[in-house]
Amino acid sequence: MKICLTDEQQMIQDMAMKFAQSELAPVAAQLDAKPDEDLFNANLAKLAELGFMGLNIDGEYGGVEAGTVAFSLAITELAKACAATAVTTSVTNMVAEVIQAVGDEEQKQTYLPKICSGEFLAGGFCLTEPSAGSDPSAMKTTATRDGDDYILNGSKIYITSGSIAGVFVVWAVTDAAAPKGKGISCFLVDADSPGLTISKPEDKMGQKASPTNEVHFENCRVPASNLLGQENKGYAIAVSELAGGRIGIGSLALGVGLAALDYAKDFIQERHQFGQSLAKFQGLQWMLADRYTEMEAARMLLMQAASLKEQGLSFATQASMAKLFASEKANKACYDALQMLGGAGYIKEYPLERYARDVRITSIYEGTSEIQRLIIARDVLR
Known part of the structure; x- marks a missing residue:
């Protein structure tokens, strides 16, 4: 290979x-x-x-x-x-x-x-709703055909870049009588569309500079020409594109985890206790060795998933594996790196507490770790 x-x-x-x-x-x-x-x-x-x-x-x-x-x-x-x-x-x-x-x-x-x-x-990816998070097929937002337009009504939550996006990809129910997940369509909605409103940014634990908003649709009229793909075939689009998004979030988690470890590595080499550098203590050496090994394994999983996608091959399970492993291990890396700094890791003067807050969401958004395990298990047991 x-x-x-x-x-x-x-x-x-x-x-x-x-x-x-x-x-x-x-x-x-x-x-x-x-x-x-x-x-x-x-x-x-x-x-x-x-x-x-x-x-x-x-x-x-x-x-x-x-x-x-x-x-x-x-x-x-x-x-x-x-x-x-x-x-x-x-x-x-x-x-x-x-x-x-x-x-x-x-x-x-x-x-x-x-x-x-x-x-x-x-760009905004409008899928999640108050009652449809890990189960997006349960969404309530509707799109009703009216001549040459669709009229959208409903709300989406936790939308990254909601207040700065120029266009949203929005999923809505177009056939309420269809079996669950079968009557959903996908639309392109311009940010300045009448009837579309954006809430103030959420006050988040981490990744604070990136706005996360609720997006509301109240009789929001969208041209029928903005339907993405076929009517009632939108759920498959969401499932497919989420797999690709998981490569992105796994890669993000890897970056934060590596930044935390790199900072901790430099810190323990410079700080002395008991007459020697902290880096001389085997316990901290092994902690670094384990976490860097896990980050390298995460990198390889991500490269595998990315390479498969690039070649047009099936990659969804590999993307879930990569996202699951990278996000979980990056969380561990950030908390262990913080631990290596001792009390300094808890002080905002040092970046470790920010890394720990920023990395936490990576095991939640773009599909929680629990959802990734379900996807992986379903494929393994098929």
């Missing part, structure tokens, strides 16, 4: 690393303490200019056609510096890929260049 990066993949990884170190890392703590929309959005615009909002999008639509492996590498590097920026980049890429995979030519020509160029700072 070939695991060497191509020149293009290496270039994108290096570019992401340099941008993260020069632009994101210096302001990450500032954005966490007090979100600054202008500063956050400016960095998103710079990322778009560099091509990071359309990493797996065809060049004719403004993308860079770098593939899923490059996407995973880039998200990991961005997340090492700022998880909030990384998640916005990941979800925006996912929205663009939905449009490319399912949209007709007019839809692709209309929306993809705006996402890739940064004209739309972000």
Whole structure:
């Protein structure tokens, strides 16, 4: 098995690393303490200019056609510096890929260049509802045909980039009489559509700079031409695209976990107790060895899933495995790294408490760890 990066993949990884170190890392703590929309959005615009909002999008639509492996590498590097920026980049890429995979030519020509160029700072993925989280097929949002339009009514919650997205991919029930999951359709909804309103950002535990909002639809009229794919066939789109999104979130978790371990490694080499460097104590050495080994295993799982997706092969189970392992082990890495700093890890002057808060959601969004285990088990037992 070939695991060497191509020149293009290496270039994108290096570019992401340099941008993260020069632009994101210096302001990450500032954005966490007090979100600054202008500063956050400016960095998103710079990322778009560099091509990071359309990493797996065809060049004719403004993308860079770098593939899923490059996407995973880039998200990991961005997340090492700022998880909030990384998640916005990941979800925006996912929205663009939905449009490319399912949209007709007019839809692709209309929306993809705006996402890739940064004209739309972000894209929103509107699936989760108050009564439909891990079970999206239970959604209540409806879309009723009215002449040449659909009228949407309902609410979506926990929508990444809700207040800054230029377009939303929205799922709604179009046939309430159909069996569960069979009467759902997918739509492209512009952020300025009448009847669409965005709540104030949620006050979150971590990834604070990235806005997370409720999105409400009240008699929101959407042209029938904005239907993505076929009517009543939208649930399959959600299932398929969530698998790709899990590569992004697993990659993000890996980045945060590595950042935490790297900081702890430097800290214990510099701090002395009992007359010697903390790095001389076997207990801390083994802790580092175990966590770095797990992060490397997570990287390999992510590369496998990304490579399969890039080749057009079945990858959903591998993506669930990668997301499950990377997010769970990154949580462990952040908490162990914090432990290595002792009391300093609990102080905001040091970044470990931020890493611990930022990483926690990775085992929840894009499908909880429990849902990943169900997906994996279902495939294993098939």
